[in-house]
Amino acid sequence: MNIRNAKEILDCQVVCGEELLDQEIHTACGSDMMSDVLAFVKDQSILLTGLVNPQVIRTADMMDMLCIVFVRGKCPDQAMIDLANERGIVLMTTGHRMFTACGLLWENGLRGGN
Amino acid sequence: MENTLTLRYEVDGEDFTRAGEASAAVKRALKKMGVSPEVVRKVAIALYEGEINMVIHADGGVITVEVTPKEVRMELADHGKGIENIELAMQEGYSTAPDEVRSLGFGAGMGLPNMKKCSDEMKIESTVGVGTTVTMTVYIQ
Ligand SMILES: Nc1ncnc2c1ncn2[C@@H]1O[C@H](COP(=O)(O)OP(=O)(O)OP(=O)(O)O)[C@@H](O)[C@H]1O
Ligand SMILES: [Mg+2]
Numbered sequence: 001m002n003i004r005n006a007k008e009i010l011d012c013q014v015v016c017g018e019e020l021l022d023q024e025i026h027t028a029c030g031s032d033m034m035s036d037v038l039a040f041v042k043d044q045s046i047l048l049t050g051l052v053n054p055q056v057i058r059t060a061d062m063m064d065m066l067c068i069v070f071v072r073g074k075c076p077d078q079a080m081i082d083l084a085n086e087r088g089i090v091l092m093t094t095g096h097r098m099f100t101a102c103g104l105l106w107e108n109g110l111r112g113g114n
Numbered sequence: 115m116e117n118t119l120t121l122r123y124e125v126d127g128e129d130f131t132r133a134g135e136a137s138a139a140v141k142r143a144l145k146k147m148g149v150s151p152e153v154v155r156k157v158a159i160a161l162y163e164g165e166i167n168m169v170i171h172a173d174g175g176v177i178t179v180e181v182t183p184k185e186v187r188m189e190l191a192d193h194g195k196g197i198e199n200i201e202l203a204m205q206e207g208y209s210t211a212p213d214e215v216r217s218l219g220f221g222a223g224m225g226l227p228n229m230k231k232c233s234d235e236m237k238i239e240s241t242v243g244v245g246t247t248v249t250m251t252v253y254i255q
Contacts, residue, residue: 035222038159051219055166058134059219062141062158064151079131087138 001025001110003067003090006046009108010069010094010101016081017090023066027113030071030102034059042114048101054080061087071098119147119181125165127174127194130218136177137162144181149254156252157186160232163225164190164248170215171195172246185234186252196242204230204238 004021006028007014014021023045030048031037037047037059046067047060052074060068067090070076076084076091084091094101121143123136141158161177168175172194180187197203204226211221230236233250240246 032219033222034219035224038163039222039224039228053218054131055134055219058138058162061138062134062162064155 001108003046003092005108006067006069006105006110007092009104010092010096012069012092012094015076015091015093016085017067017088020066020088020090023090025066025110028102028105028110029112030098032098037063044113046105046110048098048105050074050098052076052080054083056080057083057087057089057091060089066090067092069094069101071096071101117183119143121177121179121181123177125168125174125177125192127169127172127192130169133166133169134162137165140177140179144186147181149181149186153186153252153254156232157188160229160250160252161188161190163229163232164188164250166220167225167248168192168194170211170220175245183254185254188233188250188252189247190249191245191247193245196244196246197238197240198242200238200240 002022002024025045027044028046029041029044032049032051034055045065047065048069050071057080070093073095144154172192175192178189202208206227207223209221209223215221234253235251237249
């Protein structure tokens with residue numbers, strides 16, 4: 001699937017990176033601990049998180065991730081949006097909670113990867 | 115050695131939101147030089163973990179990165195509180211990070227082991243009350 005499909009499945013609002021939605025995504029991960037994302041994630045291209053601070057974007061950037069979905073309707077601030085724009089990372093928000101958001105993506109064929 | 119690129123960054127220990135700027139700049143520079151994605155990724159993750167440590171456990175410091183055709187050598191030097199027991203600090207899950215750091219998404223005690231995993235060589239020198247210097251090397255060839 002691509003980011004646009006994930007957006008529709010999760011009923012997301014796109015915060016930034018509207019022009020980058022056609023990128024393919026194969027695997028995802030969900031975590032509020034950036035330590036774990038850095039230590040365990042390999043080639044996941046989309047990060048679901050309930051954590052809202054600039055280090056979420058920096059972590060995703062270091063891991064070459066394409067998109068961050070903030071769950072439970074959480075909204076990134078302007079500084080985070082500016083950073084994401086600079087790094088070319090799509091930011092989206094969904095009203096779903098973490099468990100449900102991950103479940104919906106799984107149900108539609110996205111997997112966790114290695 | 116010829117063809118050595120040296121990058122140097124001061125890391126502000128007071129500004130958590132900017133922690134990671136140096137690592138991102140190094141990542142960009144390596145990418146631009148055409149270094150393989152695998153090496154870029156290892157350097158980026160190792161350096162970012164180290165940079166975050168400098169901010170959350172020390173009072174910032176200086177990062178120096180040397181890129182040669184053979185390897186990427188990173189040095190992270192701080193004048194923070196130092197590490198009392200390096201062997202213990204290297205264990206997965208060991209962390210002295212306060213709850214406040216954990217609420218920011220860090221402090222799982224995974225950073226140093228991850229840095230070791232991402233680098234081909236790693237050395238930590240630390241003196242309590244004086245500071246810590248971490249050196250890591252990632253081979254390009
Ligand atoms: N530069 C440093 N100065 C002083 N102490 C440090 C430094 N780097 C690491 N430490 C100590 O070593 C411990 C382990 O570090 P490590 O990076 O593995 O975990 P963490 O930073 O606590 O959590 P995580 O990296 O998972 O977010 C830290 O909790 C801290 O006590
Ligand atoms: Mg750490």
